[in-house]
Amino acid sequence: MRYLLSLLLLSFFISSCAKSTLEDPHQIVIWHQMRPDERTVLKEVLDKYMAANPGIKVTALYKETEELRSGFQIAAIGGAGPDIVYGPSDQVGPFQVMEIILPLDTLFSKEYLSRFNPKALVYSHGRLYQIADKIGNHLMLIYNKALLPNPPKTMDQLIAIGEKFTHAPSNYGLVWNYTEPYFFIPFLTGYGGWVMDSLGNPTLDTPAMVAALKFMMELRDKYKIIPKSCDYETADALFKEGKAPMIINGPWSFGDYKKAGINFGVTRIPFIKETGLWPAPMVSPVGFSINASVPQWKIPEIVKLIKYLLSPEVQLEYTRHFDTIPTLESLYSDPVVRNNPIVKESENQMEVGRPMPIIPELRAVWDAMRPSYQAVLGGTESPEQAARQMQKSAVEKIKEMNE
Amino acid sequence: MSHKAKTQNLKLRILNLVLYFLLIGFTLAVLYPIVNVFSISLRPGNRLLSTSLRIIPDGATFHAYKELFTQTQFLLWFWNSSIIAATVTVTGVALASTAGYAFSRFNFYGKKSAMVGLLVTQMFPPTMLLLPMYIMLLKLHLINSYLGIIVIYTSTALPFCVWQMKGYYDTIPFSLEESARIDGSTRWGAFTKIVLPLAAPALVITALFSFMTAWAEYVVAAQVLQDTSLFTLPLGLKQFEASMSTQWGLYAAGSLIISIPAVALFLFLSRWLISGLTLGSVKG
């Protein structure tokens, strides 16, 4: 009994004072989704900021996508959570609808905002909710220069090269995480399709969807240039082991491939002659939003920090390390950006990309696409059936979501 | 020795041998995934998957282990987790051993509903409890505090521990305490001096279970602890993860090291789990 009592006392002792950090004038908390290598740059940048601004402690916490979303919702219901959320633009939609992030147009001047690439400013219902420090974040064709000096320009070339390289099951011409519908979007757009119309209604039951699904299946079952099943980790392993010369992946993978010692180049996902279209990956900015629960008096401090994190020096630091595309227009003529071949090719791919919708309905569309898409891959549904089923399920899910 | 006894002895030996080989085969199969984790931790170039089945990969390196201790706050996380897990273990054992005894030995009003009540707490899908639990801790100013998380872990571990203790006490005959009481022992004395030592295996299970509940828990910790200096091991480990760019080497190395204290605790406690001190020796 006695030791129990002392134990309780001890636990009181070790528990720190615990108020919501939102009320703490000396601490600013950021939840972000940066990769481990990006976090080291973030840390350096923040250390510099704290050294210049004594009395302010900035805490950066990594939260995985799924967890940032659920964790922030939970915290917001309780009126707590981080001061700043950093992540891709698609989370802005739901957060705005739930009113858990602040509109930013009144906090940043027009003049300040005009310095940004318009793609970096994320509006929803006419108000600004996110300012990005990177744009793009899109899929492209990454190739191993040691195996393939000249990447394909058209799908026909890609298939021809693919057939040359494929020796199943050890070597394949092309790999990517084709189980995930996000990675299917370039094919859908390459056949002229898209996920929803301008009003947010799903547009999945289209000839474009059917054609794109058929093409995917042909790559696997007719030309046999992609593995029989391939998720992200399988694709990644095959590319890193030099057993596949081409992979469809995004800028998040650059650092890792460099570390693995691969001399890679990037280029557009090849042109589809049949339709006369370039496959268009989804393009999205990645940036900062402010928690709606922050007290009024704290906002100037938060704005100051965000402005610092969006400053030219910080943006260039990221470009230098990770070949990302910055958002301040003045930086596009900077040698760091101009002389970087990967950034140039990445921009080249972005030009044909389409912005990812930010409305919450997109999630319902993903959830509707995934089962039928995978059923086609598994051979249990025909492309036509799948397209119909996706559309039906997306409409239902959107209705459920908006009830 | 009679002929019959001899053949029986031989049969027993063969049976033992067969069992032994089966057991070893099974153990090897069980260990394979863990060996795989080890292999990931040695793999250069950060790959979760490999197309080769080799256990020691090409270019194997202990770099991940070195990085874990020098470049990350692994030791801090380790310390934090140890404090939390130790507190939960001690509280869990103390509360469960007493409550379980009450349930086993006394017939009081509300006993059955209290026992079912304990189980009931486990039935609600935990994901949905996260939200109200968070709001409650927020109101009590227990966010970012170990006290909050310790109370939650203890309450997660208790229902099983109490039932477990009760089930074990049930196998200890009343007559032992009765004779102790006749010899002049108090109720409390009979419990602590006679029953508790006999229940050592159950105490071990309770301790182990409480420890594991606190040691590897992630979801609640992620919501409650928002300061990197308070991070526990699972939270720290999660920092190596990122959507499509996880540091698998570090992650695997960290996971293996996390499991060491749990195994060590088991090794240490198994003395009392498998003690020769069976009830038989005192039941008489």
Add this chain to the structure above:
Amino acid sequence: MAFNRNKMTQPQERKTRFFDSESLSPNTFAYILMIPAAIVMFGVVVYPFFYNVVLSFSNMSLRHFRDWHLIGFRQYIEVFRGQVFYTVFLKTLVWTFVNIFFHVTIGVSLALVLNRKLFGKAALRTLLILPWAIPQVIVALTWRSMFNYEYGAINLFIARYLQMAPVEWLGKPLEAFSACIITNIWLGFPFMMTIALGGLQSIPQELYEAADIDGASAWQKFWSVTYPLLKPVMIPAITLGIIWTFNNVNIIWLVSNGGEPSDQTHILVSYVYKAAFNLYRYGYAAALSMVIFAILLIFSLVFLKRTKASEAAY
């Protein structure tokens, strides 16, 4: 905690220091023993539970996140209306019972074997505890890679030693569900093994000796001695094991990558998770949680009554 055999068998005269357990009625003594545990449980569980009850009658969702209000039984009707609930419920049952069956049989068999005199059993025992000790995420993902169609160890083993065609583990619904179950069996048996090992210690050796004298076979000994005396220790573990497995969202999520293929590997809780945090349907998710809760409550009451777990063995 060191136990001394001599001391233990000799009753002590000394009164306890903290309270005089003699002057209390037996029931009060029992209440005092229980209260600390009761306070902790009550505090942590009651508020969250009622919060969910309220939510389950509300329309809280994406469009009504801050301004939600009560709407009666609508969410419950919604739960039972869909076809999905029934198929997923069935899968949850299969998931739970297959898992628990193997957890218990493997766990108890190992405990019985390890309780014999065997060379190196301490080492084997410790190695066998590893699946319980290692963090789940990494092993779940390792299992996922072992199930890989072309490069996974399991398919290579099947092809090489069993001369069978490789199985598309993660691409087909039934196979993917089996893969989840296999992983979870692997994760769960050490727990049951530990409980059973502890339980075996409570069985007096004399009972086996007496059975030997009666000429009982090993099988008879198991059913007449081991089984009844192991039962009181195993029942709580099995009951809770069933509840936990029913509500275990992790393994399905990790091994099948969130319900792949085609959302065919979901069990009820992973559905709840998806509804709440992916589709923001808090009211619906709370109602579904209440239904899960009711299912488990009814099951436990029946199960406990059948097994008489709340009564003593002697």
